[in-house]
Amino acid sequence: MFKLASLSSSLGKLTLSSLNNYKNAPLVRCLSVSVPQRGLMEFFDDEKNWGATEVKSGRSWKKEELRLKSNTDLHKLWYVLLKERNMLLTMEQEANDQTQLFPSPERLDKVEESMENLEAVVRERNVAYHQLERGETGERPGRVRTGPFGLKSYHKMCQYLIPQHLNKKHRETHEEYRPNKDTEDFLLKYREKLYLTKKRKQRRNFNHVIGLLNRFPNMDMQALKEQYPDVDIEKAKASRRHRGHFVPK
Amino acid sequence: MRLTQFLLSKVGKYSKDYSNLPDRYIKRAMEQVEWRNPKGIQYKPNAVAKRTKYKFAMHRPWTSQFREENAPGVHHAKVFVEPIRKWSFFRGDRVEILAGKDKGKQGIVKQIIQERNWVTVEGLNCVLEKVGERKGFEGAYLQVEKPLLVTEQVALVDPSDLQATPFEWRFTEDGEEVRVSTRTGRIIPVPATAEETIDYKTKGTYKEQPKDTAANDVTQITFEPKLQTFEMDVMNSMGIKEDRVPPKYYWY
Structure with a gap:
């Protein structure tokens, strides 16, 4: 079986099954489970990896694997990953300070990807609970807000102790959009700019397709159509630049 | 987000498979930020000016040679790829x-550069390149395989008669998509080397590294459905009691 994931700890090879043994009782809360074995040196990599050109590692945890794990396991795994990330960031900083090469920088991405996946799985579980119990996601709400320049953006809402109509300071700093001549002039030009960018892109693609047709006459037309869906290929073929300087028979 | 998808879509799947690197790293390694808007109130708060057009050649996007080839201020002529x-x-x-x-010789595909429709063939189509020339040393010659276009410069070989053949992708009765030689009708199987990466020959023969979680531990199911949020469950298992009532608040 090919199942591996990057996971590390100060206790050497600490796997999830060995983590499960600590799941005894609430009493554990008073006792610190993790033993500080190497003290501050836990922020540094294993000494045999110092100055190495490459440090081999497995791949990151996938969402479908994390979905199999209990909440307690995920909680523990999070701290294992966090410690690993701290270690890698420290090593990267140290390598930069000493103007040396940080071996296998992709380890950092593997750990961060695992952490993102773990967070996504936890969020999924919480959303399922809130949907079932309260009929809402329980996530931080947001809405599309029109800013003072008339441009729309997604606004992540915040918690306040008083309602919005009583919050004078918030009203002052978060102005609602009121159409006036200046913003309307601006928006007209802004939309024109967007439109022209779109048109330019279409024209660029059209010209590129003509270039492709000239260079590769036996090209797969289906593939061309899939890659450039906004280009009228018949029109490109009929173009003077494609057929050259002669009258077709 | 759209830009990153666009960038990553340009590095072909088959050219990065052998390296066994995560996409996230490849993206980070090839990214070149020319300008990022400072934090604070801005007309466009998250505006970033990045390099969007890269030259893809024999150097892989995460290498320093690629970075050198695509250094800031370096621009290349447009390349048409079929x-x-x-x-x-x-x-x-x-x-x-x-x-x-x-021409006419047969060989084994060694490297794939999907962005340019290129493959290199082991020991064939080589040129001698002079390297390391400096004062007091006249340099050494290296035999370097030059790329070949898959669309017109190479053809697959039929395993039944070892002759070059045109082919098609067809479905078997089991619903598996296979390459079929249109001359003889024989299946041209995808070689086992296709799944090889720099870290392992086949997935089954991967040698576990000291920090890897064992395969059995990964597949072990410890999840039990409970009518609790993640935080409630973890607090329960750690014996944390929370009876404070949060104040009434408003979202806006």
């Missing part, structure tokens, strides 16, 4: 060369 619907040449395939000085 669109292909489905990639059909894999590492370890036996191919016949249809052009160049080794």
Whole structure:
């Protein structure tokens, strides 16, 4: 079986099954489970990896694997990953300070990807609970807000102790959009700019397709159509630049 | 987000498979930020000016040579790449060369550069390149394999008669998509070397590293459905009691 994931700890090879043994009782809360074995040196990599050109590692945890794990396991795994990330960031900083090469920088991405996946799985579980119990996601709400320049953006809402109509300071700093001549002039030009960018892109693609047709006459037309869906290929073929300087028979 | 998808879509799947690197790293390694808007109130708060057009050649996007080739301020002439619907040449395939000085010879595909529709064939279509020339040393010659276009310069070899053949992708009765030689009707199997990466020959023979979680531990199911949020469950298992009532608040 090919199942591996990057996971590390100060206790050497600490796997999830060995983590499960600590799941005894609430009493554990008073006792610190993790033993500080190497003290501050836990922020540094294993000494045999110092100055190495490459440090081999497995791949990151996938969402479908994390979905199999209990909440307690995920909680523990999070701290294992966090410690690993701290270690890698420290090593990267140290390598930069000493103007040396940080071996296998992709380890950092593997750990961060695992952490993102773990967070996504936890969020999924919480959303399922809130949907079932309260009929809402329980996530931080947001809405599309029109800013003072008339441009729309997604606004992540915040918690306040008083309602919005009583919050004078918030009203002052978060102005609602009121159409006036200046913003309307601006928006007209802004939309024109967007439109022209779109048109330019279409024209660029059209010209590129003509270039492709000239260079590769036996090209797969289906593939061309899939890659450039906004280009009228018949029109490109009929173009003077494609057929050259002669009258077709 | 759209830009990153666009960037990553340009590095072909088959050119990065062998390296076994995460996409996230490849993106980070090839990214070149020319300008990022400072934090604070801005007309466009998150505006970033990044390099969007890269030159893809023999150097892989995460290498320093690629970075050198695409250094800030360096611009390249546009390259026209023929669109292909489905990639059909894999590492370890036996191919016949249809052009160049080794025309008619057969060899094994060694490297794939999907962004340019290129493959290199082991020991064929080589040139001698002089390296390390400096004062007091006249340099050494290296034999370097030059790339070949998959669309016109190589052809797959039929395993039944070891002759070059045109082929098609067809479905077997089991619903598996296979390459079929249109001359003899024989299946051209995808070689086992296609799944090889720099870290392992086949997935089954991967040697576990000291920090890897064992395969059994990964597949072990410890999840039990409970009518609790993640935080409630963890607090329960750790014996944390929370009876404070949060104040009434408003979202806006």
